[in-house]
Structures are given as C-alpha cells and as structure tokens.
Amino acid sequence: MQGDMMAELPGMPSLGEGWLHSYIAKAGTADALRGDVGRGAKWWHGLFEGVARLSEGRLDLLQQRMARQVQELGTAFRLPGEERERPWPVSAMPLLIGEDDFAIIAAGVAQRAELLELLLDDIFGDQKLVSSGGLPAALITGSRAYWRSQIGVPPPGGHRLHIYAVDLCRDPGGDWRVLDDHVRAPVGAGYALENRLASTRLMGALQTRLHVERLAPFFSAFREGLAAACRRSEPRIGLLTPGRYNQSYAEQAHLARYLGLLLVEGSDLAVRDDGLFVRTIEGLKRVDALWRRIDSRLLDPLAFDSNSAIGVPGLMDAMAAGQAVIANAPGAGVVESTAMGAFLPSLARRLIGEDLKLPNIATWWCGQEKPRAEVEARLDELLIAPAFTDAPVGLPRGRPVLAATLSGAERAALLADMARRPEDYVAQEDVHLSTTPAVQDGQLVPRPFTVRVFAARDGQGQWTVMPGGFARIGDDSDARATVMGDGAFSADVCVVGSRTVEPVSLLPQKVPIRRNPGTLPSRAADNLYWLGRYLERGEATLRLVRATLGGSIVADGGAALFPLTLDRLGTMLVASGAAAQDRDEHADEEEPDEDAGETHDLRELALLALDGQGAASVASLMRNARSIASGTRDRLSADVWRLVDAPLPRATSDDAEATLARAIDLQERFSALAGLSAENMGRTAGWRFQDMGRRIERALWTSRLVRIFGGKDASADDLTTLLDLCDSQISYRARYLAGLALEPVRDLVALDPYNPRSVAYQAERISEHLKALPALRDDFMAEPHVTIFYRIEAAIRTASAETLDGTMMLGIENMLSELSNAISARFFLQGSEGYRMAGMTLA
Known part of the structure; x- marks a missing residue:
C-alpha cells in the first residue's frame, strides 16, 4: 500500500520503476534486462509495473501465487529413485526476449535442425562424409546411440527428425550460443507449455499488454507435421512413454492430453503383419505414428536390446515397412554427442553452404592429434567432458570438470587415460552466462540462466520454432555454466513484440464435428x-x-x-x-x-x-x-x-x-x-469402466453386509448398522413409520432398484454399461462376461426379501467376483497377446 501511495506523488518514481532501477544498479553488465534497457527496450518497464500491481509490492506473495498455480495445474517431476513426484519449480518472473532478438534465434535453430537432418541422412545413408574424411568414423561408432541396423532404412514420411530442442546461453557480450543439442527424445516442450499456463493465470492481461507471442500455433504445427508424415488422412498418433515412474511422466501426460494423442506404453502396442496396433477394448486398432519418449535402445527388443521390457517387439519391422512413423527415428541420438559440436561448423559449410547462425561454444575433440595437443597445452583453462554418454576412466563421475580444480593425482589419471583413449574426451571453454531477474527471498536478484528452445516440422515438412521455451535459472550468483548445472528452477520464456498478438487456439478455425470420444x-x-x-x-x-x-x-x-x-x-x-x-504363530490358521x-x-x-x-x-x-x-x-x-x-x-x-x-x-x-x-x-467408455468398477465393488460390499447384518437372527442394532453402512437410514425412516423390521430393511438395501445404494440398483447400472460397451462377436451370441451378468440379474430379479438368506447373498457375491474376472479377461491386457476374435477386422 505504501508503494502505491508513493507512486501517486508528483515527481516520485512508481514502485515498478523503483524496482527496475534498483535491479539495474545491482546487476552486472552481462545481464539480459540491463542489456535490453540499454538498447532502449521498454518491455521490462511494462513487466515491472505490472508485477508491482499484481504483487501489491510484495514479491514473496507473487512467488507463492505462482506456486499455487503450478500445484493446481499438476505440473510435477520425479527424481530418480523417488516414489512421489515433486512440484515443478517455476519463477514468478518470466524471461523476456524481444522479437528481433528471437528472430535470430529462430533462424539459427531451424538451420541447425535441418543440418542435423542432413547429417543423419548421410550417416545412415551413403556415408560420404566418413568415406571422404569429413567426419571421423570413431565419432559415429563411439556413440551408444549409433545403430548399424538403421543403415539403409528410409524413415516413413521422409524425415528422421520431427522435433528438436537446443540449449542456448547468452554470453556476456549478448550473443546467443549453443550448449547442447537434443534429438533422441527431447524433453521439456510440455514444461514450457505448463510454465506458460501458470504464468498466464498469474499475469492475466499483463501478457496481452506486453504482446507476448503464443505457443499454441507451434503445437498445432507439430501435430499437423506428424499427421502429414502418415499414410492415412486421419491417422492415429500415440505418445510412447516409459511409464509413470519416468522423471517427466507428468509432462508427457499433459502433452498427450493437450495434443489429443494416445498415451501408450510398450505393452499397449503390438505389431501384426508389419502394422502397428494398440490394444483397445474394441480389439486391435491401427497406430500410424509414435512420438517416442524412450531411448532407441529400449524401443524394440528384437532389433536392439533384447532385455528391454518396455519396448514393442517388431516395431522396427513396422517402421521399415513404412507403416509406422517414429519421431524421432532410432539412431538420431548419434548427432547429440558433445564431440559432434567440434565438427558442426565445418559440416554446416559443407552440407548447407552456410556458417552456423548460432555458434557452438568452442569444443575440441581429443580423438585428433592436433586438437588434443592444444587441449593439453591449455588444460587449466578448459572444461574436460566425456565425448559420449559413457563416463571415461579419467572422469569417473561422468560429469564435466574444470581441469584447474583437479588434484595432482586426479590430473595425472586424466592425462594418462586421455593418452590411452583420447577419443573418449572433449574439451570446452568455460562459459560465463548472462543473468536475468529472479525472485529470491522476496527480492529481485540477478541469476544466471540457459534457455531450451524447440523446433518441429509442420504440415509442409518445414521447421517451425516455438516462440519461447523454458529457462533454467541458477540459484547462485556465480554465472559459470559449470556451477549452474541444470539450474534450481525454471521460468517462462516470453517473446515480446511491438504489435498486438491475435488470439489463437490449438485447433484450426474449421473442425468437422464429431462425438466419437476416441480410442480407449x-x-x-x-x-x-x-x-x-x-x-x-x-x-x-x-x-x-x-x-x-x-x-x-x-x-x-x-x-x-x-x-x-x-x-x-x-x-x-x-x-x-x-x-x-499379526497372528500368533501357534494360533489357529483358520x-x-x-x-x-x-x-x-x-x-x-x-x-x-x-x-x-x-x-x-x-x-x-x-x-x-x-x-x-x-x-x-x-x-x-x-x-x-x-x-x-x-x-x-x-x-x-x-x-x-x-x-x-x-x-x-x-x-x-x-x-x-x-x-x-x-x-x-464425459460419458465415454473410460467413464463406464470407472463407474462399473464402483458399481461392482459396491454390490459386493452391500451383498456382504446383508449377509452379515441381515440374517434371520438380526437384532435392531444389526439392522441399524446395516442401514448406516448402506447410507439408507433416511430412506427407510421416510418409508416405514412403524420402526425397524428385517424384511423391509433387506428389501431396501438389496432389492430396491430405486435405492442408489442397493444391490439391485448397482445391477441396473452394470447392465447399462455392458450394453454400451463394444462387442467383438458378430453372431449376436452373448460373450462370457454378459452370460455371467445374466445369471446375477436373474438371481436379483427373482429374489424376495423373505427368501434373501446368507446363502443367496454369498452366491451373488461369488457371481460378481466371477463377472469381474470375466471383464478383465475380455477387455484388459492379458499377457503379450491382444484379444482378437476370429474374423475380426483390424482398423
């Protein structure tokens, strides 16, 4: 409140302006905000003014509100070895990038993605680069992501890469440079989307006033690009997940829901006659494309690692036959290695005739004599890292390390192994990062950052770049990339422009209406x-x-x-x-x-x-x-x-x-x-199974309660308890004024089809669900689970309160358990085979 009053006094700066000037005074020259303001950019002024109004002058409250938005969205991640997920950490202060600056980034990212596509085409095609000496063979064969079996296998749709991510840093001079490429199974697009959703909920109209570019067109283009690569006009596309214990499973689930993709695990899929199918409640249904989020090694136990329990046997046969698009294609990760960065500048000039618009951080591969000699001569200035994913002997932790920080023994061990296996090592410059405003302990402080940007192929096969991404923010003022690591929290990356951004959604303007909820x-x-x-x-x-x-x-x-x-x-x-x-070991075992x-x-x-x-x-x-x-x-x-x-x-x-x-x-x-x-x-098949589970369980429990508390010797307390447990006290008292009696209580909780807690009511709801679920037989004969239900239905319809004894209720319980087992056998996964009736059509 005091800040608002001060802002109204003539000649006094507003609270937002005060924050801005205070931050600039403490930020270094390599700060993104300071550099933008120095060039005359006004978007940071607008952001700080808006944040001041939203936070009522208290940045700690703003961060708390952001945490609540993240919790409501369900954004989470899991650390290896942990059972429960953690909330995704998001800064309340977004990173702003001007549209002109981002245009340079977008052009460089698209260029880089196309370069890697051409490089992969050569590696798994004619291999001219290796044969001509333009690319060392050891750089390819040394990578775990290289699969010889993919040589000569053309990717369905004509592209090996459909989505690409790159980690960028802004150096002290304000130039953007590449830290890492991600092509195997790029992670983070969902987190970028969720960061934006949380930020939009928090900032509201402020983003509109800042003319922030929207993310929806990027995801729409990606979905259209996957569909265009398929043979069918209305393809079925799945997101292949390693399962719910994966670190980024929450992100995968959100992406599948947002893009309208089937979220599938390897056990959901089957290959038949070189076609890829998903096991559904209606039998096997055709799958045309998979966006994979599992490593190539685990994709197909018949083609890669035979120990994989999460892959799809025969998937590579479906891909080789052109029946299944895999995004990204197996083996794409060969170009991800740190060592490849040393060759990309020369490969760009050779393959696309251009210099890289986004340069790498300086990298030397020690597998060649001249670069290794330079590395050894400048060892204390450089960062030493594994060339591939495996940790070499000289770097037992497998992480990059500044050579100057090594002890004498560690340094000797490193040099000895570099002499023995130089191809396992790379050296890189020790990069210093720009900083950006972050909220910490209720204060605005400069913190180092990196940005992950995404590119995807659209419906025409061209690269489109997400106007934003997500930033990783360090929790230490030390601006070296080696110190920051993966960062402490993330931030929304907003591309701000000079013109109003038109409202858009994920869907095109003209969509054919459909009421089919899709495949289950x-x-x-x-x-x-x-x-x-x-x-x-x-x-x-x-x-x-x-x-x-x-x-x-x-x-x-x-x-x-x-x-x-x-x-x-x-x-x-x-x-x-x-x-x-705990039962006594000598007690009766009955x-x-x-x-x-x-x-x-x-x-x-x-x-x-x-x-x-x-x-x-x-x-x-x-x-x-x-x-x-x-x-x-x-x-x-x-x-x-x-x-x-x-x-x-x-x-x-x-x-x-x-x-x-x-x-x-x-x-x-x-x-x-x-x-x-x-x-x-929605009243879809998914809801029917969820509700049918409830109805069967409730019918089982109520039958058991009637058997135990509604016997012929039931006391008034037994009947009272039975009505309480079946939530039927009010119904009984409104219907019977004479007091408790055994047969009316039995009728109400077991046979009354109008009582939502009764066994008869559950049977009617189960009947409705079974009639609505698909049948696989075309001879109009009842399937086993339906036959079992007919017996249950007949027993309930022909029963009376007078004859409803414990034996009858036990029989209904047993039939309900039998029904549950039959439903499982008919609709759910049973071993490795999909349920398939004779003559069934695979769609």
Whole structure:
C-alpha cells in the first residue's frame, strides 16, 4: 500500500520503476534486462509495473501465487529413485526476449535442425562424409546411440527428425550460443507449455499488454507435421512413454492430453503383419505414428536390446515397412554427442553452404592429434567432458570438470587415460552466462540462466520454432555454466513484440464435428476400472470405521451398540483385509468367521483400518489408487489427481474421537472424488469402466453386509448398522413409520432398484454399461462376461426379501467376483497377446 501511495506523488518514481532501477544498479553488465534497457527496450518497464500491481509490492506473495498455480495445474517431476513426484519449480518472473532478438534465434535453430537432418541422412545413408574424411568414423561408432541396423532404412514420411530442442546461453557480450543439442527424445516442450499456463493465470492481461507471442500455433504445427508424415488422412498418433515412474511422466501426460494423442506404453502396442496396433477394448486398432519418449535402445527388443521390457517387439519391422512413423527415428541420438559440436561448423559449410547462425561454444575433440595437443597445452583453462554418454576412466563421475580444480593425482589419471583413449574426451571453454531477474527471498536478484528452445516440422515438412521455451535459472550468483548445472528452477520464456498478438487456439478455425470420444486402450480401461473399485472400497472401509467408533462412543446420550453387533463390525474389518492383525504363530490358521462374534479392540482395529498395511486399509487403497491414477494422468482432471495424490491426514492422537474425526475428513475426500466422477467425466467408455468398477465393488460390499447384518437372527442394532453402512437410514425412516423390521430393511438395501445404494440398483447400472460397451462377436451370441451378468440379474430379479438368506447373498457375491474376472479377461491386457476374435477386422 505504501508503494502505491508513493507512486501517486508528483515527481516520485512508481514502485515498478523503483524496482527496475534498483535491479539495474545491482546487476552486472552481462545481464539480459540491463542489456535490453540499454538498447532502449521498454518491455521490462511494462513487466515491472505490472508485477508491482499484481504483487501489491510484495514479491514473496507473487512467488507463492505462482506456486499455487503450478500445484493446481499438476505440473510435477520425479527424481530418480523417488516414489512421489515433486512440484515443478517455476519463477514468478518470466524471461523476456524481444522479437528481433528471437528472430535470430529462430533462424539459427531451424538451420541447425535441418543440418542435423542432413547429417543423419548421410550417416545412415551413403556415408560420404566418413568415406571422404569429413567426419571421423570413431565419432559415429563411439556413440551408444549409433545403430548399424538403421543403415539403409528410409524413415516413413521422409524425415528422421520431427522435433528438436537446443540449449542456448547468452554470453556476456549478448550473443546467443549453443550448449547442447537434443534429438533422441527431447524433453521439456510440455514444461514450457505448463510454465506458460501458470504464468498466464498469474499475469492475466499483463501478457496481452506486453504482446507476448503464443505457443499454441507451434503445437498445432507439430501435430499437423506428424499427421502429414502418415499414410492415412486421419491417422492415429500415440505418445510412447516409459511409464509413470519416468522423471517427466507428468509432462508427457499433459502433452498427450493437450495434443489429443494416445498415451501408450510398450505393452499397449503390438505389431501384426508389419502394422502397428494398440490394444483397445474394441480389439486391435491401427497406430500410424509414435512420438517416442524412450531411448532407441529400449524401443524394440528384437532389433536392439533384447532385455528391454518396455519396448514393442517388431516395431522396427513396422517402421521399415513404412507403416509406422517414429519421431524421432532410432539412431538420431548419434548427432547429440558433445564431440559432434567440434565438427558442426565445418559440416554446416559443407552440407548447407552456410556458417552456423548460432555458434557452438568452442569444443575440441581429443580423438585428433592436433586438437588434443592444444587441449593439453591449455588444460587449466578448459572444461574436460566425456565425448559420449559413457563416463571415461579419467572422469569417473561422468560429469564435466574444470581441469584447474583437479588434484595432482586426479590430473595425472586424466592425462594418462586421455593418452590411452583420447577419443573418449572433449574439451570446452568455460562459459560465463548472462543473468536475468529472479525472485529470491522476496527480492529481485540477478541469476544466471540457459534457455531450451524447440523446433518441429509442420504440415509442409518445414521447421517451425516455438516462440519461447523454458529457462533454467541458477540459484547462485556465480554465472559459470559449470556451477549452474541444470539450474534450481525454471521460468517462462516470453517473446515480446511491438504489435498486438491475435488470439489463437490449438485447433484450426474449421473442425468437422464429431462425438466419437476416441480410442480407449485396454490398459487405460483396466486402470480406470480398478481406480473405481479401490475408491469405492476405501469409502466402504471408512463407513465401517465410522460405524465401529460411532457406535462405541456415547456422543449424544444414546446407548452404545450391542456387543455382538460391534464384534461383527470388528470381525468384518479383519476379514475384509482392512485391519490386518499379526497372528500368533501357534494360533489357529483358520480364517475368522464373519458371522460369529469375536472380541476385538475396536479402537486398535479402526487405527489399523486407516493406517495399517492391510490390503483394504485406507492407506493401502489410496497408495494403489494413486499408482493407478498416475498411470492414467492423461484421462483425469487436475482436481481428481490433486485429491488422489494429496497425503492422508496424519494421526495426532490414537484416541477414538480423533480417529473418528480423521475418518470423517477422509470420507469427505472420497465423496468429492465420487462427485467429480459423477458430474465432470464425459460419458465415454473410460467413464463406464470407472463407474462399473464402483458399481461392482459396491454390490459386493452391500451383498456382504446383508449377509452379515441381515440374517434371520438380526437384532435392531444389526439392522441399524446395516442401514448406516448402506447410507439408507433416511430412506427407510421416510418409508416405514412403524420402526425397524428385517424384511423391509433387506428389501431396501438389496432389492430396491430405486435405492442408489442397493444391490439391485448397482445391477441396473452394470447392465447399462455392458450394453454400451463394444462387442467383438458378430453372431449376436452373448460373450462370457454378459452370460455371467445374466445369471446375477436373474438371481436379483427373482429374489424376495423373505427368501434373501446368507446363502443367496454369498452366491451373488461369488457371481460378481466371477463377472469381474470375466471383464478383465475380455477387455484388459492379458499377457503379450491382444484379444482378437476370429474374423475380426483390424482398423
């Protein structure tokens, strides 16, 4: 508030101007902002003024708001070896690049991408560069990414590269230079998009006033480029992921959702007759292109590494036959090696007749005698790095190191191995980076940065460059690239222009209307089905916990439940697997009888049901639900994922009231998840499997409850508990004024098709789902899972409350379990073979 008042006084600088001048005073001459302002650029002035208004003069609040936006978007990453993901770190202060400056970057990136394409064509084609001496053979064969089997294999669509990324730095003189090329499976386009989404939510109209270029046209062009490389006019394109434990899986899921691609793992795919197919609930469906995010070595165990468990056997046959476009083509990573940078300037002049518009940082490959001699003479000035991905003996950690920082023994070991295997080493100049404003501890400070920029082929096969990217920001004021490493956090990179940017979206203006929701892979159906079952089972466990503790606490003067009813609740907690207890090694090995009362410590059982290791404890079920949901991230909303991923509330006390309060809080979370599923999910096949899982699980639990609490000897407490557990107290009291009676309670919770908690209601919903799901038979005969359901339906329709005994309910339970197994066998992945009926057409 004080800053706003000062800004209104005549002759006084605004808060934003004050921040700007203060920052310039502390920034070095190599700072991006200082250099732009020195050339007369005005965009930083606009940014600082806008940030001052948004932050109300408090930059720490601005950073907190950015963190909240990242959390709401679900942007995350995972470190190797960690189970849980971490929030993606984003600076609230974007990096601004003027349109004229970025035009130079874009031209250089497109030129470089085309150069690498031509280089790959020669390496896996005529190999004229090697035969003429323009490229040392050891530079190719020394790379793990080189695959001899790809020689002479033309890429479908005519291009080996479809997407390319390059790491750039801005040197102290203001010139942009290349640090690294990324062509195998470039990572980060999704993070650039998510950074922009978070920044847009935070900055709002400020980005419009700054005329920030939009990213959507780049992604649209990339999607059109992949489609143009395929043979079919409406191709099916997948994003091939290593799986949910990959470090950047969250980014991959977001990209697949944004671009409308199938997110598939190797086990989802199969090759038949040189064609690539995805296993879906409708059988095998044709896949025309894959954007791969796994290493070439793991792509096809028949062509590359036979130990790969995440690849697709026969994928290279499909590619060689021209039936599957792979972006980027296997072997592309051979041009990624650090050593290749030493030759790219001369290769550019030879292959495209031009000098590089974006020069490399100076690089010497030690595999040639003259460069090695120069490196040894200037050793203390240079950075020594592995030439390829493998760590040489002289650099045991596999990371670049400043030779001047080595001990005498380390230096001797390095020189000895360089003499023995010089081709394993490169030397590079120690690059100093420009700085950019970053928010740290509520203050604007200059921090070093690098930028990753992306290029992709469009529908005409030309390179288009993303107008932006993402910046890595160091958390130390030391501006050397070796010190910064991968950076501490990221920032949105905004290209600002002089003209208003027209609103655009990912979709073209004219799109044919369709209501087909698309293909549902079998793995996704499997995940959604079991997500529904685990969430419903968790809610049922919480109802048991609440009934157990609520019945044993005199909270409102009412009497506690009869001991036999409480023992049945405790026995059910144990028998269901929710409260797994350590059994004495000499104890009877028989399973507890669900119908017989046993003496239990109910408070202990409730705690185990919430936090224990039992298969049906809430903690175990939520772990399973989180694991499944993470593998289906592309089909879940950010709200659903946030609720599933949220940590469970910690126990502050082990007394009954505190445990009951936790159970109530958790049940509210489960109710929210059920509400999101019911109201927000489109009525697609994916929703049907998720809801069918819920319905089968609810029918199983209700059948079990009727069997245990609705027997012929049921007491009033048993019937009260049964109505509570089935959330049917209000319905019963509104319908029957005479009080509790066994047969009306049985009818309401088991046979009433109008009660959403009854077994009959679940059966009707299951019937609707099964009718809507695809059939593979064309002879109009019922498939096995449908036949099983007919038996369940008949048993429920012909039952009456008078004859509904434990034996009948147990039979319905068994048939429901049989139905679940049959659904799994029909629709989900079973081993390595896709489900295929005789005469089925592969589409």
